[in-house]
Amino acid sequence: MKSKLITADRATILIWELTESIEVLKSQLQLTESDRFEFDKIVSKKRKLEFLGIRIALKTVIGKEILIEYDEGGKPHLSDKSFQISVSHSNKWIAVIVHPSKKVGIDIECPTDKIQKLYKRFLSPVEQKELSEGNDIPQLLIAWSAKEALYKIIGKESIDFANQLRIYPFEVNAHGEIKAQHVPTKSNYLLNYKQTEQYTLVYCLSE
Numbered sequence: 001m002k003s004k005l006i007t008a009d010r011a012t013i014l015i016w017e018l019t020e021s022i023e024v025l026k027s028q029l030q031l032t033e034s035d036r037f038e039f040d041k042i043v044s045k046k047r048k049l050e051f052l053g054i055r056i057a058l059k060t061v062i063g064k065e066i067l068i069e070y071d072e073g074g075k076p077h078l079s080d081k082s083f084q085i086s087v088s089h090s091n092k093w094i095a096v097i098v099h100p101s102k103k104v105g106i107d108i109e110c111p112t113d114k115i116q117k118l119y120k121r122f123l124s125p126v127e128q129k130e131l132s133e134g135n136d137i138p139q140l141l142i143a144w145s146a147k148e149a150l151y152k153i154i155g156k157e158s159i160d161f162a163n164q165l166r167i168y169p170f171e172v173n174a175h176g177e178i179k180a181q182h183v184p185t186k187s188n189y190l191l192n193y194k195q196t197e198q199y200t201l202v203y204c205l206s207e
Contacts, residue, residue: 005061008192011099011205012061013106017198018053018092025052029059032067050089057096058085073155086152086203093199105152106203107145115140122147122161130169138200139172142193145202146178150189153206154182178202 006013018025022045029052031039042048058078059065067079076087083098086106095108119134122144131139147161158164166181178191191204 013097014057014061016094053094054087103153103206105149107148109200124162141200146191149202149204
């Protein structure tokens, strides 16, 4: 298991490059009948790996296997509500974050220059100007991940990334912080990011 563990403010984050086979992953879990039913419906090998990988990652950071349930918006939570959780996946990478009480959001993205064709959809005109007019790919990836992480905390009230979520200017380093605001409620957030050659990771904790 090629993974990295991060702790911050009682939160635990696991970043994992999935290289194992479906059979190896299945051997590490005792899936419930409902999970087995859901797993068997999945056709894509990639989706099967993600399904298993997320559950193993959560089991690793929590210390035991707990059923994952989903609300009407598709947001995951633990059946026993012992931790707040958020999960993300991109290519072979999986990231999970858990916290005993705070709301959490996490997003992981693998490098792609396709972001330059999409940034006007998730950044407001002001943000576009402040964030290199789409010329700095690493910065765009961090901004996208930041808004994804915020959406996982706020929900449908932030679905319009360009107009409902505001990212303030930030410098791109290997790791750092980003200030953001949910425009309709004027709620402020502080996010942390980590960027490597393999992935961009952003996570947020909120009361």
